[in-house]
Amino acid sequence: MGTDRRQFLRLGGASLVSALVFGACSDDTDPSADGDGSGAESATSPAPTTTALAGPVIIDDLSLARTAASLEALAIAVYGTAASSGVVTDKGILELASVFGEHHQEHLDAINDVVVDWGGNTVTTPNAALQRLLIDPVLTNPNIAQPDVARLVYDLERIMAQTYTFAAGAFSLPALRSTGMTVGGTEARHAAVIGLVGLKLSPADLFPASFAEANNPLPSGALVAG
Amino acid sequence: MADADVAAFAESIELAAVSAYGSIAPLLPSDLKPVGDLFAKHHQDHANAFRAVAGEAARGVPNNALAAALAARLRGVTDRDAALDFAFGLENQIAATYAWALTVVQGIDLARVMATVLPIQSAHAGVLGVSLGKAARDLFPTGALIASAVGGGSDSGEGFDPLRFPVG
Numbered sequence: 001m002g003t004d005r006r007q008f009l010r011l012g013g014a015s016l017v018s019a020l021v022f023g024a025c026s027d028d029t030d031p032s033a034d035g036d037g038s039g040a041e042s043a044t045s046p047a048p049t050t051t052a053l054a055g056p057v058i059i060d061d062l063s064l065a066r067t068a069a070s071l072e073a074l075a076i077a078v079y080g081t082a083a084s085s086g087v088v089t090d091k092g093i094l095e096l097a098s099v100f101g102e103h104h105q106e107h108l109d110a111i112n113d114v115v116v117d118w119g120g121n122t123v124t125t126p127n128a129a130l131q132r133l134l135i136d137p138v139l140t141n142p143n144i145a146q147p148d149v150a151r152l153v154y155d156l157e158r159i160m161a162q163t164y165t166f167a168a169g170a171f172s173l174p175a176l177r178s179t180g181m182t183v184g185g186t187e188a189r190h191a192a193v194i195g196l197v198g199l200k201l202s203p204a205d206l207f208p209a210s211f212a213e214a215n216n217p218l219p220s221g222a223l224v225a226g
Numbered sequence: 227m228a229d230a231d232v233a234a235f236a237e238s239i240e241l242a243a244v245s246a247y248g249s250i251a252p253l254l255p256s257d258l259k260p261v262g263d264l265f266a267k268h269h270q271d272h273a274n275a276f277r278a279v280a281g282e283a284a285r286g287v288p289n290n291a292l293a294a295a296l297a298a299r300l301r302g303v304t305d306r307d308a309a310l311d312f313a314f315g316l317e318n319q320i321a322a323t324y325a326w327a328l329t330v331v332q333g334i335d336l337a338r339v340m341a342t343v344l345p346i347q348s349a350h351a352g353v354l355g356v357s358l359g360k361a362a363r364d365l366f367p368t369g370a371l372i373a374s375a376v377g378g379g380s381d382s383g384e385g386f387d388p389l390r391f392p393v394g
Contacts, residue, residue: 092362099362106370161345168341169334177337178328178374181344185321185372188345192352193365203261203353210271211342 061176062118062226064167065111067127068180070224071160072108074126076101078135078156082149085139090146093198097153100190107183114179120226129222130159150198157191160184162217169214188212227388229333233280235388236327236340238289239320240273245288246296246316250309258306258357265313265350272343279336283393291391295379310358315382317351318367323385325374348372 079101082088088097112122138144138152164184168177195201227235247266254262277284296316303312324344331337355365368383377384379391 095362099366103366103370110371165341165345168328169338174329174331174337177331177341178325181328181341182325182371182374184341185325185344185348186366186370189348189352189366192349193356193362196353196356203264206349206353207264207268207346210268210346211275212345214338214342 058226059170059223060226061172062115062120063223064170064180065114065118065176066120066123066224066226067218067222068163068167068183069108069111069115069123070125070127070222071130071163072104072111073124074131074135075104075153075156075160076108077126078139078153079104081139082153085144085149087144088146088149090198093146093150096193096197100153100157103186103190107186110179110183114176118226123224127222127224129219130156133219134159147199150194154191154194154199157187157194159217161187161191162213162215165212165214166216227330228283229331229336230280230283231393232327232331232388233276233336233339234283234285234393235289235391236324236343237273237276237280237284238287238393239292239323239386239391240269240276241286241288242292242296243269243316243320244273245293246300247313249296249300250303250312253303253306253309255306258310261353261357262313265317268346268350272346275339275343276336279339285393287394289386289391290394292379292386295391307358310354314351314354314358317347317354318373318382319379319385321347321351321385322368322373322383323376325372326376326385329374344372 079097083094083097083101088094108124112124115122134156135152138148141148161184164180164187167180168184171177171180192206195206196203244266247262247269251259251262251266277286299312303309321344324340324347328337328340328344331340352365373383373385375384376387377390379386
């Protein structure tokens with residue numbers, strides 16, 4: 001079991017985003033856990049222009065877009081599983097899952113358009129690193145209950161929103177920053193709605209600060225090569 | 227527009243939002259009053275952040291044209307639901323304004339501030355929409371993406387055009 005996984009299990013879902021930020025900042029790299037098998041490693045801070053990492057992957061517009069696409073593909077899969085699992089029985093939450101799943105499909109299409117524009121190959125495979133660290137431990141739990149699923153998608157949406165905010169500080173072109181935030185803003189609303197409806201959080205809980213987090217929230221190995 | 231001018235415009239929009247939340251505060255019930263106060267504080271903090279980027283271009287006052295447009299809207303706002311719906315529309319339009327602004331901002335400093343503000347405004351809209359009991363799809367009036375067009379303010383699916391809402 002890698003350090004990232006141990007941190008996740010010890011801290012639990014409530015501290016998930018913090019745990020993943022820690023994971024992104026740690027030097028415990030598992031080359032097998034990257035999204036595309038390239039041994040990619042995530043960065044620890046935003047970069048206004050192309051930034052070379054220790055590994056073979058460069059954080060640039062294309063790798064950020066392909067990583068975002070892999071997160072969208074993961075969200076589509078998670079919402080699909082959540083809706084069909086029988087674990088979620090609340091009709092209101094099922095309706096949210098249906099609509100949010102559709103949104104993520106549109107996001108995937110929009111982001112893949114960017115990928116193609118930049119000469120890259122489209123991504124339709126869920127992000128393997130995040131699936132291993134965040135999704136699988138919850139969805140393979142035989143005692144999983146509806147609140148666990150709500151917490152899972154809440155955490156996933158928060159991570160995705162934060163990823164787009166991080167990317168907006170790293171994309172090289174204004175148009176990419178805007179496109180990313182038209183998606184990231186929607187993920188932030190997803191999270192707020194799930195927090196209120198699925199987890200019964202208070203508005204104060206949803207806004208620990210006046211500004212969204214902008215650090216890279218992804219675990220080691222989540223960056224997908226361009 | 228130079229980045230400093232965009233930041234000054236954003237500051238003026240945020241200050242107009244602070245003022246608008248003050249106007250609807252008396253219509254909010256006790257359970258939602260703290261929410262309105264929290265969102266107003268966020269907008270004030272956002273104004274302060276934009277002012278820091280705008281430097282000497284900042285005016286430190288609400289956008290006059292927007293304040294006038296919002297005052298006209300507020301004349302028809304007389305109860306809880308109307309107040310929440312007003313705020314829901316305003317938050318959506320401010321988020322759209324920033325999605326558009328990010329297409330013209332050149333410097334990374336302002337882009338980063340805007341990228342940390344936009345998700346908060348969008349989440350505000352989510353909270354307000356849930357408080358209104360909106361259906362899942364209606365919580366996202368522009369669909370899967372935040373709008374990134376601006377106009378004269380009458381279309382709730384568009385943000386505020388700085389040419390129609392000049393700073394001052």
